[in-house]
Amino acid sequence: MSNYDLIVLGSGPGGYVAAIRAAQLGLKTAIVERENLGGICLNWGCIPTKALLRSAEIYHYMQHAGDYGLTAANISADIDAVVKRSRGVAKQLNQGVTHLMKKNKISVHMGDGKLTAPGKLSVTKDGKVEELTAKNIIIATGARARDLPFAPADGKRIWTYRHAMVPPAMPKKLLVIGSGAIGIEFASFYNDMGAEVTVVEMMDRIVPVEDADVSTFLEKSLKKQGMTIMTGAGVESLKATATGVSAAIKGKDGAIVNGEYSHCIVAIGIVPNTENIGLETLGITTTKGHIDTDPMCRTNVPGVWAIGDVTAPPWLAHKASHEGVIAVEAIAGGHPHAMDPKNIPGCTYCHPQIASVGLTEAKAKEAGYDVKVGNFPFIGNGKAIALGEAEGFIKTVFDAKTGELLGAHMVGAEVTELIQGYTIGKTAELVEADFMHTVFPHPTLSEMMHESVLGAYGKMLHM
Numbered sequence: 001m002s003n004y005d006l007i008v009l010g011s012g013p014g015g016y017v018a019a020i021r022a023a024q025l026g027l028k029t030a031i032v033e034r035e036n037l038g039g040i041c042l043n044w045g046c047i048p049t050k051a052l053l054r055s056a057e058i059y060h061y062m063q064h065a066g067d068y069g070l071t072a073a074n075i076s077a078d079i080d081a082v083v084k085r086s087r088g089v090a091k092q093l094n095q096g097v098t099h100l101m102k103k104n105k106i107s108v109h110m111g112d113g114k115l116t117a118p119g120k121l122s123v124t125k126d127g128k129v130e131e132l133t134a135k136n137i138i139i140a141t142g143a144r145a146r147d148l149p150f151a152p153a154d155g156k157r158i159w160t161y162r163h164a165m166v167p168p169a170m171p172k173k174l175l176v177i178g179s180g181a182i183g184i185e186f187a188s189f190y191n192d193m194g195a196e197v198t199v200v201e202m203m204d205r206i207v208p209v210e211d212a213d214v215s216t217f218l219e220k221s222l223k224k225q226g227m228t229i230m231t232g233a234g235v236e237s238l239k240a241t242a243t244g245v246s247a248a249i250k251g252k253d254g255a256i257v258n259g260e261y262s263h264c265i266v267a268i269g270i271v272p273n274t275e276n277i278g279l280e281t282l283g284i285t286t287t288k289g290h291i292d293t294d295p296m297c298r299t300n301v302p303g304v305w306a307i308g309d310v311t312a313p314p315w316l317a318h319k320a321s322h323e324g325v326i327a328v329e330a331i332a333g334g335h336p337h338a339m340d341p342k343n344i345p346g347c348t349y350c351h352p353q354i355a356s357v358g359l360t361e362a363k364a365k366e367a368g369y370d371v372k373v374g375n376f377p378f379i380g381n382g383k384a385i386a387l388g389e390a391e392g393f394i395k396t397v398f399d400a401k402t403g404e405l406l407g408a409h410m411v412g413a414e415v416t417e418l419i420q421g422y423t424i425g426k427t428a429e430l431v432e433a434d435f436m437h438t439v440f441p442h443p444t445l446s447e448m449m450h451e452s453v454l455g456a457y458g459k460m461l462h463m
Contacts, residue, residue, distance in 0.1 A: 003028075003132075003133050005029065007032065007121050007134040009138065009139050009140060009141055010031075010140035010310075011097065011140075012308060014324045016097050023104035030106065030132060032109045037097040047090055048087065077194065087166070110123075115139075115284075119134060136303050139277065142320075143273055144270065151240070151266075159265045173261045173262045174195045174197045175200065175245060175247055176264075177265065177268060179203075179207055184206065184348055184350045188222070191225055192225075192351060197228070198259070202232070206229060211361060212362060218352070221391065230252075232252030233249055238264060244263070247260075272310045284304060287312070293305070293311050293312070308320030340427075343427050345422075352389075352415075353413065354410065354411045356407065356419065357423045369400075374395065376463060381443075382442075389414075394449055395410070396409075396453055405435070436453055
């Protein structure tokens with residue numbers, strides 16, 4: 001039996017970061033992983049999808065070389081080579097996490113972990129069982145894609161995101177069910193790579209968690225790129241055949257539309273990985289399958305903590321990492337700040353990108369705020385025009401009484417790199433004057449952030 005101060009179950013961006021922080025604080029730490037160090041994010045999620053999207057972005061620019069005064073002839077895409085590059089990026093990151101475990105003297109136990117009693121966890125690998133003990137255990141087992149109950153993914157014609165990252169063939173006509181971040185990113189990737197893409201969303205707009213203005217703009221942009229978007233629609237039936245997928249889709253008018261597709265990606269949410277890890281044995285409470293925690297990531301059982309996608313939303317890698325640090329610092333006797341969900345940014349790497357933090361305009365009004373709203377378009381920014389990326393906008397929502405930044409919402413080129421400026425501002429509780437008095441460099445896309453704030457108060461300069 002091996003004894004530790006802390007055991008982390010799961011090595012995704014929440015788990016491995018928690019383990020590293022624990023080691024830094026002098027805790028004897030072990031991490032348990034059943035598949036690949038780095039979890040879904042590094043191996044099958046955040047990182048390899050961005051590698052795919054980067055290839056699609058370059059392919060898109062090559063096809064539009066003439067817009068930049070350039071000539072590119074005989075352009076083609078090799079989906080196998082694109083996937084190979086993506087897998088290589090994932091492998092590099094996996095090796096990086098392996099190095100970090102060694103560097104920080106964290107014991108790695110490969111196998112299926114299960115809580116067996118307070119402070120005890122078993123690891124099963126190839127029929128052999130190893131017993132571990134620790135005063136504290138962090139559950140960071142993450143989540144997996146949710147299947148359609150009447151049409152589970154087969155990896156051949158009906159895919160989850162994992163199948164979509166290593167396609168057996170390039171889709172010719174692709175159906176994407178769900179328009180959250182995962183669905184829209186894959187729709188964008190395959191559309192740029194040349195597939196005919198249809199997106200079906202049951203809500204009345206795509207990317208429904210985003211500000212309504214962002215949803216409207218993105219839908220228009222994707223349709224302009226050739227996508228078919230069906231909102232307020234649901235898939236009534238889905239059946240894989242030897243040559244493709246047959247789908248019956250009920251539109252917002254109630255009419256059934258039958259369609260034939262080469263492949264289908266199901267992106268309708270996630271299921272937490274809470275089965276067979278011993279939650280019932282210890283009496284750990286859950287809500288809709290997700291583990292309940294307090295602001296310090298404690299469960300209802302002393303000594304057991306939980307972070308990341310296995311807990312409450314938002315289900316984002318950076319949220320999991322930050323929770324890992326909070327939990328470990330609390331375990332080590334510190335007094336970390338609880339995380340405010342309103343200060344967690346969200347990014348979707350479609351084309352064009354979208355990014356946001358805080359309340360949408362509608363949510364702010366529902367909460368009773370009197371708001372001031374600024375909106376600055378990319379077409380008014382010199383750097384955006386020079387880049388040939390003049391489509392998009394930056395929207396800011398302020399409390400009219402206090403000047404507090406309630407939310408920021410962006411759509412356009414590189415906005416996923418810009419949103420952190422507003423995130424820092426929200427975390428630091430800055431008000432409109434702080435943003436106005438900040439000097440933004442020229443020429444940059446970030447100048448639009450300044451202009452949006454100025455616009456909320458009737459002081460816009462370049463529009």
